[in-house]
Amino acid sequence: MFFPMDPTFILLIPAIILSLYAQIKIQSTFAKYSNVPSSSRLTGAELATRLLYGGGLRGVRVDYVPGTLTDHYDPSQQVLRLSEPVYASSSVAALGVAAHEVGHALQHGERYLPLILRNSIVPVANLASTAAFPLLFLGLILRWANLIWLGALLFTGVVLFQIITLPVELNASRRAVNLLARGGYLDSRELPMVKKVLGAAALTYVAAALMSLLNLARFLILAGLNRED
Template identity: 55%
Template sequence: MFYFDSTFIILIPALIISAWAQYKVSSTFNKYSNYRSMNGYTGAQVARMLLDNSGLNYVPVEVIPGKLTDHYDPSKQVMRLSEDVFYGNSVASIGVAAHETGHAIQHKRHYAPLIIRNTIVPVVNFSSNFSWILFIAGIILGFRGLISAGILLFTAVVIFQIVTLPVEFNASSRALKILSSRGILYGDEVRGAKKVLSAAAMTYVAAALTSIAQLIRLIVLSRRDD
């Protein structure tokens, strides 16, 4: 007979939101990838321009494979843009490039939530790998110390996801202000870029909700044998 874990129901709303967010970011990016910017700048050109204007001329802009794999690496101080964004001159490409520049500016200005997030990355990497191992081992062995340790480690993952939210929202806010104030995008173009970045932000909200739901599920599972 198959065993059904009823606590999985706790995850369903968050998983639905996560699936919707992934669809939304993909469809919105694809839509505004077809809107060529009036100035014709590519994502790489915008990133280079904004970095230089922010005193970050030492940060290289590299192209990487994949779709929506764009990120700023604070440890190596490198911006990496996907091919669509690097070479693209669409509203979507420029919005994403500016967003990643926002992260570089955060790093330079020691934006507190970013510093916190970067500081706990090693802990989170460890926690995400070992929290479930400890939790399951504790359930099998009936050792509550291991169960509690697993929950505590997973809590670090939740904290990381929550701290990520202001980091991402702030980067988008910086990007939109810069794009508008410097005349890189105009009117409807700015609104289009905002929709792309808002859709991307929802994926981080969904990730936070999923991690919170998972933590609640672990706590419920841990109390079954009480």
């Protein structure tokens, strides 16, 4: 986010470039492998149901959610939601995404520590993402470094959330590949395709983490500049 009297916006350029590339990469990769039918012919919903049952998670429901790449696992309701291009599709991309979300459900069932940590700081991260930038803006307008420092302190919650998200997502992707390989749901030709889809998705989380780190750096630099004034 850009503010008047802010000479640090240039710091975000690498993260902005990476974010744009990551979005293009995931959309193009997902679209490409959405056109490749899987050898198992299972839909994303059917695969997710089988994997959940196989993992002992019979209480987790598989539902449809509108949109594209809106797939997610909701631990509060124990619902795995699959988007339109995944739920009823038997493509390689669909199975990869479905297995990835099952990976999150398995993490929740096993009380995977990084997932527990991430979920525990969600309220802090939500508050920080809402309040930090207004505090930065007011601090710059009023030339009051303490407000900027407070914004920086809050924003560390966002940074922690993004950093902890990386191992959570990477672990879910590794679980997905292992589940698909061990269960014979995809053959040796299809597994590298799934890895490309999941690798492209992981890049979006790397970009988000970089963006949050560089924004925190901006807070700290601006607080220092205003204190000197």
